[in-house]
Every structure is written in C-alpha cells, then in structure tokens.
Amino acid sequence: MSEKHKKPEWLTDIQNRSWEPELFISGGVIFTLFQITGVIQRQSFLLLQKTGYIEPVIIANFLVAALNALIFGFGLHLALRGFWVASVCLSYVFPKGIQTEKVEHYAPPFKRRVNRLIDTSVDLVVWMESASSIMFFLSFLFFSLIISVLATLIVITPNSSLLELGPTIYAIIRITSYILLFLGFIYAIDFLTMGFIKRQKKIAKLYYPVYWLFSILTLSFLYRSAYYTLVTNIKRKWLLATGIAAYMVVALAITQLSFGGGSIMPALSFNSLDTKAYLGLEVDRLKFDTRQYDNTRKDGDMVQHVSIQSDIVQEKYLKLFIVHQKIIERLMDMDCAEKAKSIVKSVEQRKMLNCYRDFYEVYIDDALMNKIKWRYYNHPKTNEEGILALIPIDQLSPTEHIVEVKLNVATKEALAELKRFGMKDDVYAYIPFWKDSK
Numbered sequence: 001m002s003e004k005h006k007k008p009e010w011l012t013d014i015q016n017r018s019w020e021p022e023l024f025i026s027g028g029v030i031f032t033l034f035q036i037t038g039v040i041q042r043q044s045f046l047l048l049q050k051t052g053y054i055e056p057v058i059i060a061n062f063l064v065a066a067l068n069a070l071i072f073g074f075g076l077h078l079a080l081r082g083f084w085v086a087s088v089c090l091s092y093v094f095p096k097g098i099q100t101e102k103v104e105h106y107a108p109p110f111k112r113r114v115n116r117l118i119d120t121s122v123d124l125v126v127w128m129e130s131a132s133s134i135m136f137f138l139s140f141l142f143f144s145l146i147i148s149v150l151a152t153l154i155v156i157t158p159n160s161s162l163l164e165l166g167p168t169i170y171a172i173i174r175i176t177s178y179i180l181l182f183l184g185f186i187y188a189i190d191f192l193t194m195g196f197i198k199r200q201k202k203i204a205k206l207y208y209p210v211y212w213l214f215s216i217l218t219l220s221f222l223y224r225s226a227y228y229t230l231v232t233n234i235k236r237k238w239l240l241a242t243g244i245a246a247y248m249v250v251a252l253a254i255t256q257l258s259f260g261g262g263s264i265m266p267a268l269s270f271n272s273l274d275t276k277a278y279l280g281l282e283v284d285r286l287k288f289d290t291r292q293y294d295n296t297r298k299d300g301d302m303v304q305h306v307s308i309q310s311d312i313v314q315e316k317y318l319k320l321f322i323v324h325q326k327i328i329e330r331l332m333d334m335d336c337a338e339k340a341k342s343i344v345k346s347v348e349q350r351k352m353l354n355c356y357r358d359f360y361e362v363y364i365d366d367a368l369m370n371k372i373k374w375r376y377y378n379h380p381k382t383n384e385e386g387i388l389a390l391i392p393i394d395q396l397s398p399t400e401h402i403v404e405v406k407l408n409v410a411t412k413e414a415l416a417e418l419k420r421f422g423m424k425d426d427v428y429a430y431i432p433f434w435k436d437s438k
Contacts, residue, residue, distance in 0.1 A: 030078075033071050037064045038300060045302055049325050049384060062150035066143050072250060073139025080135055084128035091125055138243075141226050148218035155217055156180040187214040192241045194231050285430050292431045294319075294381070302382045306405050306429035314436045316394040321377060322360055322405065323386040328428075331407070331414040332359045349376065356387050360428070363404040364393070398437040405429040 044060030091097065103114050156177055162170050187210055190197040197207050215224075288311075290296040291303055295310045309319040332355055353374045362369040369391055377388035393401075405428045409415055418426070 030071055030074050033067050033074075037067050037071075040064055040067075042300070042302065045304070046383065048327070049304075049323060059150065059154065062146060062153070066146035066150070069142040069146055070139050073135060073142060077132055077135045077139065080128060080132040084125065084132055087125045087128050091122065097122070137226065141223055141230075144219075144223040144226075148220065148222065151219050152184060152214065152217045156184065183210050184214060184217075186210060187218075191227075192245060194241060288432070292429070293433075297381075303379060303384055303386075306431065307379075308403065308431055308433060310433070312434045312436050313393065316392060317390040318364075318393045318403065318433075320362065320389050320391055320403065320405075321379060321386055322356075322388075322429075323379075323384045328407070329359070331409050331417060332356075353387070359408055360387075361406045361408050362389070362391065363402075363406065364391070364396075365401050366404075393435060396435045398435050400432055400434050403429075403431045403433065 040060050040063050044056045047056035098114070100115055103111055106114065162173055165173075186197070186207070190207070190211070198204055198211075200207075214220075220227075290298060291301050292305075292307050293309070293311045294307060297303070297307070303321065303323050305323055305325070307321045309315070353376075356374050357372060362372055372389045372391065374387040374389050376385075378385050406426045407418065407423075407428050409418065409426065415426070
C-alpha cells in the first residue's frame, strides 16, 4: 500500500469500534428528529397563514422528508445492528456455526439451500457489520440528497410573491424555471444511472455546463466524495440506483402521510400551487371537528380557521376566534384595505378591524350578529394570530345552536377563488355548540 493510501492506526481503531458511536447516534437522534419534524410542520403552517404563500409548506415538506430519511435509515440501522448483536451472541454459543454434515440425509434441493447459507459463526457477523455501517452512511447520504433537491427547487422555482412584479415578468420567470427544471431532470437521470451521460463522449461536452451548474445548485460538495466512493466500489450499480430512488420515495411518502394530504405531495403542483390540501376549507356540516373547540383540540393541532371556547358553553359570551389566513384575506375588498393604510400603525390597525367586520359575517342560528367588536388576538396554545370577538349569548335557550362565519366577497373572481380553495359556498366555518344554563 502506498504512503498516500496507508491507513493510520487511529483510523483503524475507530473503524473497529464504529458500532459504538453508530448505536449512540441512531438511538439518541431518532427521538429528537421526531420532535423537530413536528416543529417544522407547525412553523410552516404559521408562515402560510401570515404570508398567504404556499412555499413555506413546500420547503417544510422537503425538510421533513430529509429528516424522515434519517429516521427511516437510523431505524433500519438499529434493526441491522440488533441482528448483528444476535449473530455475535449466536456465534459465541455455537462457535462451530452451521454443521452441514448433519443435514446429509436431506433431499438434494433442501441440502443445497442449507449449504448456500452464510455460516453464522463468522461470515454472517462480518456481513451484518458491513451492512449496518453502509446503512448508517446511506442515511446521511439520502439526507444530503433531499436537501440538495430542496436547495435546487428554491433557486429555480418561482415564488408566488413574484406575481407582484407583473404578469409579463412572471411569465418570463416561469419559462426560465421550466427550462431549468428540464435540465435538472437530465442531471437527475445522469446521477441515478451512475454517470450514463458522462460516458457518452459525443454529448459529454454539451452536458458539462449543465453538470457544472447543477453541481453548484445541488450543493454536491456535501455528498460527491461519498457518491463516487459507492459508484467506484459497488458492482451492481443498478441496484444502488434503484435503492436510492426507492428510499427517497419512502421518505417522501412518510412525509406526505405526516402532513395528512390526500394527494401525493400536493404542494408540489407547481403549475397551480395546490393550497386546498393544506387550507382544508371544505365545510362538513355532519362532522364534529375537535379543532374548532379549545377544550377538545388535541395537543399539537392548530385552529387553522375558526374556533370557540367549548362545545358546551356555560358562559354568557361566545368567544369567537378567527385565524388570519392571508391567502383568504387577500380576497377582502381592496378599497377597504387600501383606505386602511396609514403612517400611524395604530390607526391602520383600527381601520383594518372595520374591514374585518365587513369581511367576516357571523350568524348564530341564521341571525346576523351586528356591531361585533373585533380585537387582535394571539392564541395562547397554538400561537396563531387572528381576531377575537365576545358575542353575548345569554338570551339563547339551553339547546343546540349553530354559529356560522361567512365571507363577504363582492366579485365572481373571488368566489371562484374560494371554490378553488375547497369552499362550496360562502360559508367559511360551521360550528355547532350547546348552550348550558348553570
């Protein structure tokens, strides 16, 4: 072995004891990662509410997918290490391993299968050791790959806020984005086929600028050395490529289920960013939604739309809270919002409260509640921002009542937009509650 590739003794010692930090990291980090994914999801929804743009949820999808890749990989690693420990114990109890001479009386097909088995005494332990270490390494590789996809999409995919630049400029940006996405697809094919395009000398020179650009965009310095280590040492490259693709699909599928969407990564429908899956505005009058009541909402759930204090109300006032959904409030009368603008922030806030009063119409048992006084409110449990009103209900009889919040939109375009978001009519919230007389 040359001096350049001579392995130092300290590295050999670490490699021999690598299972110790592997188990420590896998076991200790999984719990932390589960907590982090929940925080990321919550913050992405808060940003969606405040900005009205779906991009925070898209980014959160990928971040959570990357973390799920680590969790999934660490879980497999712990399972493999468990088999490895079991194999070590078995080799200690039965040092001779499989004694094939004792199955000579088996029929030929069965005897051949036994003879092909890996000897538990040594070979299986060595194989499990290698498989566990590779699985641990692949977890970080897949994490880096998903982060690289995220970084690329952030750069080349137009943000919804760019619509404010005007339709012409935004159209140019979209066309440029489509071209870059197509080139990125070519780069991905070359990556998954372990350099198929690089081996085509006639087109390699044309491909090199694409390779150079996306090497930067995908942050390839995070995984390039590891990638080529695998490519140059693994003989069945197709198996590795299939494994990478399948692993990333599993991570994305787990992410999709954790977000609760009904379609595959709905936020990634870039032609028309699908906020319907995340806003969930379709009103189900036959369903009891626990998120609408402060006393029944599960820990970690968010209000998202409208809530009251309890399903059974004993107080004289109904505490009605409406979450600020920027994407919905953009449909508010623009004249009202424009007139509310003021140099003095407190004056603007008071004028906007009047706009909210006209935009959100509150009905109890089909009776419109007039002269509602709204105040800005930050929900203490969910940290969602919105507006709050206390509506007197002491005159209501002790039975079931319905509170409805309707959106006062003036144009057909606004109504069409609401339907695109999942609303069948102008009813934004439908909340049954029961009045209880003390």
